[in-house]
Amino acid sequence: MDSLKGKGKAGSKGASKLDLLKEWTNWSLKKAKVATHYGFIPLVIVIGMNSDPKPHLFQLLSPV
Amino acid sequence: MADIFPPLVTSQIDAKPKVDEKVDYSNLPCPVPYEELHREASMSLKADNFEGLRFDFGKGLNQKFSLTHSVMMGPTEVPSQSPDTTIKIPTAHYEFGANYFDPKLMLSGKVMTDGRLNARLKADFTDKLILKANAQLTGEPHMSHSVFNFDYMGKDYRAQLQLGNSALIGATYIQSVTPRLSLGGEVFWAGVPRKSGLGYAARYETDQMVASAQVASTGLVAMNYVQKISEKVSLATDFMYNYFSRDVVASVGYDYILRQSRVRGKIDFNGVTSALLEERLSMGLNFLLSAEVDHKKKDYKFGLGLLVG
Numbered sequence: 001m002d003s004l005k006g007k008g009k010a011g012s013k014g015a016s017k018l019d020l021l022k023e024w025t026n027w028s029l030k031k032a033k034v035a036t037h038y039g040f041i042p043l044v045i046v047i048g049m050n051s052d053p054k055p056h057l058f059q060l061l062s063p064v
Numbered sequence: 065m066a067d068i069f070p071p072l073v074t075s076q077i078d079a080k081p082k083v084d085e086k087v088d089y090s091n092l093p094c095p096v097p098y099e100e101l102h103r104e105a106s107m108s109l110k111a112d113n114f115e116g117l118r119f120d121f122g123k124g125l126n127q128k129f130s131l132t133h134s135v136m137m138g139p140t141e142v143p144s145q146s147p148d149t150t151i152k153i154p155t156a157h158y159e160f161g162a163n164y165f166d167p168k169l170m171l172s173g174k175v176m177t178d179g180r181l182n183a184r185l186k187a188d189f190t191d192k193l194i195l196k197a198n199a200q201l202t203g204e205p206h207m208s209h210s211v212f213n214f215d216y217m218g219k220d221y222r223a224q225l226q227l228g229n230s231a232l233i234g235a236t237y238i239q240s241v242t243p244r245l246s247l248g249g250e251v252f253w254a255g256v257p258r259k260s261g262l263g264y265a266a267r268y269e270t271d272q273m274v275a276s277a278q279v280a281s282t283g284l285v286a287m288n289y290v291q292k293i294s295e296k297v298s299l300a301t302d303f304m305y306n307y308f309s310r311d312v313v314a315s316v317g318y319d320y321i322l323r324q325s326r327v328r329g330k331i332d333f334n335g336v337t338s339a340l341l342e343e344r345l346s347m348g349l350n351f352l353l354s355a356e357v358d359h360k361k362k363d364y365k366f367g368l369g370l371l372v373g
Contacts, residue, residue: 033201033208036181036183036199036201037179037181037201037203040173040181040183041160041162041173041175041181043171044162044163044164044171044172044173045162047129047164047171048125048126048128048129048162048164049125049129051126051128051129051164051166052126053126054126055125055126055129059125060125060131064123
């Protein structure tokens with residue numbers, strides 16, 4: 001009985017660790033998806049505006 | 065085993081046509097990437113026909129960085145219950161894109177008015193190892209896709225590992241067996257519809273023709289053949305067969321590359337004919353005309369486009 005109880009406790013602890021890991025990866029993937037969704041185009045623009053030869057802000061915003 | 069390494073031939077340099085040279089098996093060319101196996105055939109046979117108006121304006125801010133603005137107005141198809149009728153809903157949208165091209169890093173992002181983002185990334189970590197990522201992100205939950213590919217290019221082979229967002233794992237490998245023939249295989253495992261698949265492919269090319277074939281355990285058999293008639297004309301034909309659902313599609317197409325324009329057309333044995341004309345009106349100004357007529361479903365699509373910059 002004691003060994004069974006012991007096994008039961010260890011089993012639930014192990015299961016909750018795995019669940020915690022899964023939850024953490026899901027949470028981080030969701031945040032990464034939102035960050036990419038909002039931040040990818042600004043990232044490309046920042047990298048492009050800092051490349052040589054450096055373009056002006058006016059060139060970015062004007063339609064011509 | 066007989067020695068298969070002949071003395072290195074130097075006659076590859078002169079302009080005479082190659083006549084039965086001894087094959088140097090230690091010096092084979094690198095094959096095309098596995099996903100570009102049917103590259104020449106898809107240039108004529110899978111041209112992107114569109115419907116409606118398309119206007120693209122590209123503005124380069126410097127050599128590496130450019131912005132694009134696209135306007136598309138036209139009907140988009142909605143899947144319908146019966147296969148005979150097609151339901152089309154007129155839509156119009158504007159898409160803003162930013163591209164950064166560097167020899168080592170390529171970033172491309174396009175966002176539409178409804179919030180959908182299409183992002184692509186290609187990074188060269190070393191000479192031989194390339195990371196490619198492709199993502200379509202939407203605001204709706206569970207409708208986003210992303211795929212990461214790690215490509216390794218060896219001396220006469222290429223290997224690729226693919227990871228996708230809903231537990232998709234795939235790997236492909238292609239190897240040059242002779243200077244003209246390359247063979248490859250792929251294996252994938254998809255978590256969401258729990259299935260795995262295996263496929264094989266072969267590609268034989270010479271200066272005048274390319275023939276390729278692909279078989280997959282999802283039931284797909286595809287074979288195509290492209291013949292280059294001259295510098296300006298090439299003809300292609302392809303045959304696709306699904307041995308589970310017994311669908312057969314065969315098509316014949318052409319590709320004319322002329323000085324100021326390019327015409328691509330194809331006719332299908334399902335009763336679909338299509339053509340795409342791209343004409344260069346002047347430097348940086350391209351005009352597109354697209355037509356696709358489906359006689360069986362009575363679906364007629366015509367498109368007009370203008371690409372600036």
